[in-house]
Amino acid sequence: MAVRLIALDIDGTLLDSRWQLPEANRQAIAEATRRGIEVALVTGRRYDFAMPVARKLDSPLTMIVNNGALIRSKEGRTHLRHLLPQSIARQVLELTKPWREGAAVIFDRPLQNQLMLEVLDPDDSMRYAYYSRNKEFIGIAKPLETCLTEDPIQVMLSGKVALIREAESALRGAPFVENFALAVTSYESK
Incomplete structure (x- = not known):
């Protein structure tokens, strides 16, 4: 079965222990999206706090933020919102x-x-x-x-x-x- 989606946490997974984005990770994401694999950044961060990391990736991304309560494209289009009454x-x-x-x-x-x-x-x-x-x-x-x-x-x-x-x-x-x-x-x- 072919890989269709890669979901990555930001802190401690995509970023290293110094909160830097390793070049190898950037290249792997670029290669995955080039092959048609969807990449999602999944984090407890707010959308705007996750975006500086997303901007370092020259790839289309789905952003799953606020512990899954909000799903947006990298461009800001909202796909799903679960709000707390x-x-x-x-x-x-x-x-x-x-x-x-x-x-x-x-x-x-x-x-x-x-x-x-x-x-x-x-x-x-x-x-x-x-x-x-x-x-x-x-x-x-x-x-x-x-x-x-x-x-x-x-x-x-x-x-x-x-x-x-x-x-x-x-x-x-x-x-x-x-x-x-x-x-x-x-x-x-x-």
């Missing part, structure tokens, strides 16, 4: 108040206010580098629930592994757990 997002935010410092609400919007935060702390060394690279996409809403004027793509929590495990446990035990999907990525070594 506002009411469920509000319940998630209410349940995760103890971890609010690391909470964000992600929307499918052009540029500004894609990533909504309650606070942007320049002294937060763990998150501020990411915030700095994405400042054109970030908005502030205090309290965070006030940003829920439309269905978001996701509610995201970030922080130290032990704290995120607490939040994960609370969410898995939520009475409304069947109304949302939970995707967890942990970096034990960080």
Whole structure:
């Protein structure tokens, strides 16, 4: 059976440990698309945060981003969107108040206010580098629930592994757990 699709994660798969795109990977993707194989970049990243990597590839790509909630072409054409109903997002935010410092609400919007935060702390060394690279996409809403004027793509929590495990446990035990999907990525070594 011939290969028809290659799906690649970005971080740690397509990119090396220094977040660089090896020339061998670029050439392999170009050769695959030349042979008619579809290539998809699959990532937890937002579309706009994945695009700098996609632009380094001179090949047609399908972008599966936000942990699968959004599928777009490299050119920006949306093929599929799975949004989180506002009411469920509000319940998630209410349940995760103890971890609010690391909470964000992600929307499918052009540029500004894609990533909504309650606070942007320049002294937060763990998150501020990411915030700095994405400042054109970030908005502030205090309290965070006030940003829920439309269905978001996701509610995201970030922080130290032990704290995120607490939040994960609370969410898995939520009475409304069947109304949302939970995707967890942990970096034990960080």
